[in-house]
Amino acid sequence: MIGFLDRLARPLLHALDPEDAHGLAIKMLKFAPLPPAPRDDKRLALRVFGLNVPNPIGIAAGFDKNAEVPDALLRLGFGFVEVGTITPEPQPGNPRPRLFRLDADHGVINRLGFNSQGYDAALKRLAARGSAGGVVGINVGANKESADRVADYVQLIERFAAVASYVTVNISSPNTPGLRNLQQASVLDDLLARVVDARERVAPNAGPTPVLLKIAPDLSLGDLDDVVGIARSRRVDGMIVGNTTVARPPNLLEKVIAKEAGGLSGRPLFPLANRMLAETYVRVEGVFPLIGAGGIDSGATALAKIRAGASLIQVYSGLVFRGLGLIAEIKNALLEALEDDGQDTLEEFIGADAAAVTAEPWPK
Numbered sequence: 378m379i380g381f382l383d384r385l386a387r388p389l390l391h392a393l394d395p396e397d398a399h400g401l402a403i404k405m406l407k408f409a410p411l412p413p414a415p416r417d418d419k420r421l422a423l424r425v426f427g428l429n430v431p432n433p434i435g436i437a438a439g440f441d442k443n444a445e446v447p448d449a450l451l452r453l454g455f456g457f458v459e460v461g462t463i464t465p466e467p468q469p470g471n472p473r474p475r476l477f478r479l480d481a482d483h484g485v486i487n488r489l490g491f492n493s494q495g496y497d498a499a500l501k502r503l504a505a506r507g508s509a510g511g512v513v514g515i516n517v518g519a520n521k522e523s524a525d526r527v528a529d530y531v532q533l534i535e536r537f538a539a540v541a542s543y544v545t546v547n548i549s550s551p552n553t554p555g556l557r558n559l560q561q562a563s564v565l566d567d568l569l570a571r572v573v574d575a576r577e578r579v580a581p582n583a584g585p586t587p588v589l590l591k592i593a594p595d596l597s598l599g600d601l602d603d604v605v606g607i608a609r610s611r612r613v614d615g616m617i618v619g620n621t622t623v624a625r626p627p628n629l630l631e632k633v634i635a636k637e638a639g640g641l642s643g644r645p646l647f648p649l650a651n652r653m654l655a656e657t658y659v660r661v662e663g664v665f666p667l668i669g670a671g672g673i674d675s676g677a678t679a680l681a682k683i684r685a686g687a688s689l690i691q692v693y694s695g696l697v698f699r700g701l702g703l704i705a706e707i708k709n710a711l712l713e714a715l716e717d718d719g720q721d722t723l724e725e726f727i728g729a730d731a732a733a734v735t736a737e738p739w740p741k
């Protein structure tokens with residue numbers, strides 16, 4: 378069924394404007410009669426942030442921004458789903474066009490700017506899931522016009538904690554002016570203190586909700602020292618490394634589209650994202666786990682991410698170019714790596730190459 382849908386949809390989706398194609402993909406997932414995903418090989422299962430995932434492959438934030446299809450995504454075989462970014466108030470985001478495919482590079486540039494139906498619509502959908510199960514994280518962000526952005530994060534944590542497997546504090550989108558300044562040490566310390574405090578306040582009713590911090594791959598290593606130090610001292614449960622990059626690697630083939638403003642993702646992001654993941658891993662010293670995102674489009678890049686320090690991985694742009702078959706391809710590659718290594722869990726791979734990756738020349 379999934380293979381059939383995929384083969385049917387991909388040529389059509391690629392012929393469309395990228396944002397129309399995305400809208401159609403969400404509609405198809407809403408209405409396609411997907412069977413439950415087959416059970417994963419138990420060697421792919423992990424326990425991370427106190428959550429049990431059947432496999433380490435998640436879909437990254439930005440695909441299901443309004444929590445419309447989390448259960449369909451779980452049925453496609455993802456081990457976990459991150460919905461959002463969700464803002465408190467509905468907002469339209471930036472004017473179109475704002476989403477571009479770099480076909481020759483297998484990359485994407487987006488400057489969507491947190492188009493969001495707002496928390497109310499998403500909360501209703503998530504509450505309606507009831508006890509549907511599966512790990513569904515909620516990625517939250519501030520409204521562009523908000524007078525108090527920290528307060529936006531606090532209220533979203535309070536409101537979503539009861540329906541979220543985890544909450545991601547997204548301060549790394551390049552498309553909301555000034556948002557990434559929340560990564561600066563003095564601001565970040567206050568933000569995380571208040572966010573963790575909010576989580577504790579609602580925990581008696583909502584239960585424990587891991588709080589993750591999603592960072593930009595464009596931080597300097599000095600800034601990364603600060604961010605990891607604060608994340609550790611404020612006791613966040615994990616970090617996601619990372620978001621899209623504002624950098625444009627010099628070897629991009631789609632020179633004209635590469636000039637579009639926004640965040641670059643997909644294959645061209647892999648070297649930088651993987652390096653920043655490894656740099657984060659060595660600084661975190663095992664205190665909390667990491668989710669690795671950025672440029673995964675094969676079994677080999679998925680395994681490299683885990684070996685650079687990711688306990689879990691997330692994909693988005695790779696699905697655009699490789700289709701849904703990517704999920705099974707990654708699972709098979711991970712199982713093969715386990716066989717080759719005589720392991721029966723992925724634990725041994727996590728961070729195995731982190732030190733080596735940080736010793737490589739800085740990626741261009």
Ligand SMILES: Cc1cc2nc3c(=O)[nH]c(=O)nc-3n(C[C@H](O)[C@H](O)[C@H](O)COP(=O)(O)O)c2cc1C
Pocket residue numbers: 437438439440442461462476485487489491516547550591619620621642643644646670671672673691692693694695
């Ligand atoms: C079209 C698009 C929209 C995105 N929207 C969000 C978002 O709302 N919130 C967020 O934290 N990340 C967002 N991202 C970033 C992804 O979650 C991910 O971190 C990034 O794309 C790197 O992974 P990839 O190379 O596999 O795409 C978006 C990415 C794309 C391509």
